[in-house]
Amino acid sequence: MENNNNIPIDDLTEEFVVNIGPQHPSTHGVLRLQATLDGETIKDLLPVLGYIHRGIEKMTESLGYKQSIYLTSRMDYLSAHINNQACSLAIEKGMQIEVPERAKAIRIIMAELQRLTSHELWWGSCAMDLGAVTPFFLAFRDRERILDIFEGNTGNRLTMNYITPGGVMFDVLPNFASSIKELLVKVKEHLKEYEELITGNVIFQHRLKGVGILPRELAISMGCTGPVARASGISCDVRKYHPYDGYDKLDFKEIVIDGCDSWARYKVRMEEMKQSIHIIEQLIHNIPEGEFRAKVKGVIKLPVGEYYQRVETARGELGVYIVSDGGNKPYRMKFRAASFSNLGALKPITVGAKIGDLMASMATIDLVIPDIDR
Amino acid sequence: MTKEELKTYLVQIFPSNKVDETFDFPLMFVDKSELLSVAQKLKDSPETQFDFLFCQTAVDRIPNLEVVYHLSSINFKHDMVLKVVLEDRETPEVPSVYSFWKAAELYEDEIFDMFGIRFSNHPNLRRIMLGDEWPGFPLRKDYKDDINIVSL
Numbered sequence: 009m010e011n012n013n014n015i016p017i018d019d020l021t022e023e024f025v026v027n028i029g030p031q032h033p034s035t036h037g038v039l040r041l042q043a044t045l046d047g048e049t050i051k052d053l054l055p056v057l058g059y060i061h062r063g064i065e066k067m068t069e070s071l072g073y074k075q076s077i078y079l080t081s082r083m084d085y086l087s088a089h090i091n092n093q094a095c096s097l098a099i100e101k102g103m104q105i106e107v108p109e110r111a112k113a114i115r116i117i118m119a120e121l122q123r124l125t126s127h128e129l130w131w132g133s134c135a136m137d138l139g140a141v142t143p144f145f146l147a148f149r150d151r152e153r154i155l156d157i158f159e160g161n162t163g164n165r166l167t168m169n170y171i172t173p174g175g176v177m178f179d180v181l182p183n184f185a186s187s188i189k190e191l192l193v194k195v196k197e198h199l200k201e202y203e204e205l206i207t208g209n210v211i212f213q214h215r216l217k218g219v220g221i222l223p224r225e226l227a228i229s230m231g232c233t234g235p236v237a238r239a240s241g242i243s244c245d246v247r248k249y250h251p252y253d254g255y256d257k258l259d260f261k262e263i264v265i266d267g268c269d270s271w272a273r274y275k276v277r278m279e280e281m282k283q284s285i286h287i288i289e290q291l292i293h294n295i296p297e298g299e300f301r302a303k304v305k306g307v308i309k310l311p312v313g314e315y316y317q318r319v320e321t322a323r324g325e326l327g328v329y330i331v332s333d334g335g336n337k338p339y340r341m342k343f344r345a346a347s348f349s350n351l352g353a354l355k356p357i358t359v360g361a362k363i364g365d366l367m368a369s370m371a372t373i374d375l376v377i378p379d380i381d382r
Numbered sequence: 383m384t385k386e387e388l389k390t391y392l393v394q395i396f397p398s399n400k401v402d403e404t405f406d407f408p409l410m411f412v413d414k415s416e417l418l419s420v421a422q423k424l425k426d427s428p429e430t431q432f433d434f435l436f437c438q439t440a441v442d443r444i445p446n447l448e449v450v451y452h453l454s455s456i457n458f459k460h461d462m463v464l465k466v467v468l469e470d471r472e473t474p475e476v477p478s479v480y481s482f483w484k485a486a487e488l489y490e491d492e493i494f495d496m497f498g499i500r501f502s503n504h505p506n507l508r509r510i511m512l513g514d515e516w517p518g519f520p521l522r523k524d525y526k527d528d529i530n531i532v533s534l
Contacts, residue, residue: 057510066520102405230484230485231483313404314404315404316407327452331441339441340441340442340521344452348488348492352487352488
């Protein structure tokens with residue numbers, strides 16, 4: 009090139025736009041990120057959504073309450089049980105149904121197993137996004153075993169539709185407790201393996217430490233919840249502050265770390281897996297006897313009013329907002345999805361960073377795209 | 383503050399606004415011209431500290447449109463609901479609360495997409511899910527689509 013001797017080197021670069029996705033492997037679904045780059049530095053980031061928008065909120069208005077629960081499994085499919093639970097709790101609140109103790113215990117066990125599968129999959133894919141393929145297969149060992157338990161007890165592996173207003177669909181199998189006991193022994197062994205293989209790995213730590221810093225104030229303003237918020241020092245576990253289905257009677261720790269970076273988010277999830285195991289262990293030896301489902305009328309009608317129920321999914325706070333006009337269909341049903349709010353944090357934590365760190369930040373925010381689009 | 387305490391507090395501080403309750407939270411109606419000043423007070427007042435907008439949505443209550451703000455406080459863990467009622471269905475517009483809660487950026491995009499409510503001073507208002515070509519606003523009650531919506 010000629011005549012550029014006097015031009016400062018910064019002025020020679022040109023901004024350009026790169027579309028990451030909608031079918032990029034590390035977006036874990038159909039999310040497109042329009043990244044404006046200057047060399048390797050991200051100048052702007054615009055998430056483009058809607059590739060898997062199904063209009064679940066509109067569908068609920070023409071379906072009944074019971075049918076709407078089945079749709080919730082398809083939002084955050086890695087927290088299907090917990091989504092069903094949120095929707096069921098909201099309906100139970102409106103109808104004032106008392107859930108039997110046995111059903112509550114089964115719900116919590118299922119929900120915590122679900123959190124475990126979700127975090128296992130996250131752990132595998134997080135490592136895979138950063139270039140390590142083996143962990144993905146390692147994580148699937150436990151995930152498969154848990155899904156086998158789901159399949160045996162609920163009939164489905166991914167969209168279970170097991171938790172229903174009044175309790176659960178069916179009673180659990182006689183070997184439920186013993187199979188989970190066996191499972192947890194393996195999971196605990198494997199967790200130690202994960203720590204040795206990945207957590208202690210120097211390269212992995214360098215890829216995450218100090219990357220994707222989300223300050224506390226920003227996380228609050230952005231409406232972040234779940235492990236993302238807890239890694240920024242915000243204590244916001246719904247299971248602690250607005251306990252449902254008897255979480256208040258259980259002993260578990262809310263993991264809050266104020267590292268604010270990707271490494272902190274990694275640590276929070278790793279510790280949460282241990283807490284989930286701890287919760288299941290408290291319940292598995294003494295699931296109360298009795299009914300697994302309270303009697304619920306065939307056609308569900310909620311009294312006129314507005315109901316809001318929140319639960320803690322693997323990704324954060326899921327809110328179900330129901331406006332009822334007294335009919336047998338919801339007048340308006342809104343799902344406050346955790347991934348949708350957490351997605352907002354992606355831009356501020358990646359702008360100014362290198363494109364290579366975008367994958368690390370995205371992996372630790374742990375987005376599920378159908379949850380964003382609904 | 384508990385729900386009842388918060389309700390009495392709101393009545394004291396905002397005597398001209400209608401205060402009600404939903405099943406879970408205290409509820410306050412606010413005019414759209416006062417929205418920003420009320421939001422500012424609720425966020426900054428040391429008694430309330432509503433620094434967390436955890437859900438923002440709209441409801442089509444024919445003939446009005448309602449924008450619903452669910453607010454929470456990280457410190458006190460109490461919640462409340464703010465509502466703005468819009469009588470204009472043709473060109474509904476509300477000031478954006480993006481300057482108080484950054485989460486509003488995505489929420490308001492979604493509301494604009496689904497209800498056609500515009501938010502003034504929003505940094506980048508766009509039809510986030512459906513795209514600019516989509517005709518009509520699907521979550522409005524008078525939206526008709528014979529092909530895509532199957533009702534039972």
